[in-house]
Amino acid sequence: MTTIRDVAKHAQVSVATVSRVLNQKGYVSKQAEEAVLAAIKELDFRPNAVARTLYNKSSRMIGLILPDITNPFFPELARAVEDIALTYGYTVVLCNADEDIKKERNYLEALKQKYVDGIILTTNQLSFAEVDKVGVPMVALDRIIGDQIPTVVSANKEGAEMATTHLIESGCKFIAHLRGPKGLATADDRLHGFRKVVEKAGVASIVGEADFYFEKSEQVTRDLLEQHPSIDGIFASSDVTAAGAMKAVNRMGKRVPEDIQIIGYDGIPFGEMLVPSLTTIAQPIYEMGATAARLLIKLIEKKPIEGSYFELSTNLIVRETTKRKEEIE
Known part of the structure; x- marks a missing residue:
């Protein structure tokens, strides 16, 4: 394997000069630089990436x-x-x-x-x-x-307002929000946007903690519907959460969107693959x-x-x- 010393010997320069050419640091004459580059090409020299990282304190x-x-x-x-x-x-x-x-x-x-x-x-x-x-x-x-x-x-808060407004305009009278993790600013903003709209519209609402997990969302949705069978709309804090809600609704013998309307948040491609396909707030x-x-x-x-x-x-x-x-x- 070709080493930096081999390149230096072939180019008839010092190892330090080769190092300066490789790392583009320090003065090297045009003649010496051309000799080093020619030697690198002729010997098919490949610099050691680890060594260069240690020298430059940079790894790209x-x-x-x-x-x-x-x-x-x-x-x-x-x-x-x-x-x-x-x-x-x-x-x-x-x-x-x-x-x-x-x-x-x-x-x-x-x-x-x-x-x-x-x-x-x-x-x-x-x-x-x-x-x-x-x-x-x-x-x-x-x-x-x-x-x-x-x-x-x-724009999480505005996106949540858009989602909740859509459910209300689509005829929902009792909306559940499956919120994301507490303390996570993006999830908190979605909750705030949801509450702002339902309070202003005077629509019945409830919040369930589902984080962003499919299995937890399914269970939380089932619990909410058993306790509040008049829920007719769900705003899920993510598309994955929405998928869990859809599974729970289906297993409870209810229909989407005829009995319960569901909207997700994210806009990931798999939402379009679901049956029925998922209405969502798409993030860019x-x-x-x-x-x-x-x-x-x-x-x-x-x-x-x-x-x-x-x-x-x-x-x-x-x-x-x-x-x-x-x-x-």
Whole structure:
């Protein structure tokens, strides 16, 4: 295997000169640089990536920590981050924290040890103080960690208002909201948007804690319908949660949307695969991931950024789990 010493000998220069050419640091004459590049090509020399990382304290790698890789929303985000990172010459290291604070800490430490150039966080188990210790540029995606960390989210409160308004306009008189995890800003905003609309409209409502899990959503929906059989509308805090609700409604012998209308939140592709297809509030998932990646790369390369809080608009996609105006009696 060709080494840096072989390149230096072939180019008739010192090892230090070859190192300066490879790392683009320090003065090298034009003649010496051309000799080194020619030697590299002739010997098919491939620099040791680990050694270069240690020398430069840079790896051209970005860490992406996700809370739950089984939720289709997060792979959609990851795809966008990876696409954009690759166009700028960065590789993405994917870490699945499973919403486990210990795993999140371990991943942060591992990424720090590997000299990643920056990290995108879609988790919020750790405090800003713990995250800040890593000492690399960071961006929060679909999460709010602290004012000091640039953040990319969707308009969660407005999206929830849109979802709830749609259910009311579709004839719902008693609406249940399957909320996301307490303390998670995005989930809290969706709850606030829901409450604002039902209180203003004077519509009966109830809130169940389903987090973002399919199985829990199914059980919570069953419990709510057994206790409140007059529920005729459900606003789920995610599309996965909505799928759990649909399963519970079906197993209880009720029909969607004839007996109970359901709307989700996220706009992931699998919502269209459900039967009936899911009405949802679509987040601009790809745009969110792409925005976060571009923002982080600007921070890494010490380029100016325009603002530190980016809230992207959502939109209503009406499918088959809610009634259309002509179906409302």
